Amino acid sequence: MSAAVHAAPLTAAGFAPYGNVLELAGEADKIINQGLCGRFHDRAALDFGPEGRAGISLFDAEPRALPYRLELVERHPEGSQAFIPMHRNPWLVIVAGAGDVPGEIRAFLAGPGQGINFHRGTWHGVLTPLHAPGMFAVVDRIGDTPNLEEYWLPEPVTVTA
């Protein structure tokens, strides 16, 4: 019987050890564009290291279903990675504690309009939409190195709603 992890609602406070939550919450930092736009300014700690550069890619990911069988987590030791949904469906964010062997696995259910930015080196599950289209903009490091470490869990973990 594999271990089970319950997905909690995604909040900035809960996700803080792992990264930033990108959402239109609270007051805008600045009203711009003749008063017709609120700017929620500089909301992610982007980090691409001395050798990398920022890139924006578009992901078209297959939706998964809950309960979700997690077999692998990964991390990017040389840069941060942001997932910005181009839809308004809930989706799944999975992280694990720091260390060369990942620590506690936690899961969050991102609500409509919520994106995230993983801090450099945060263990995470790969992009996991729960509905089609699984369309996301991804802001992460472009460079000459793989910038990827994978860890296959000794036992799969079941993520539940």
Ligand SMILES: NC(=O)N[C@@H](O)C(=O)O
């Ligand atoms: N490999 C890749 O581009 N994506 C993964 O890093 C991921 O977290 O989905």
Ligand code: NI
């Ligand atoms: Ni990743």
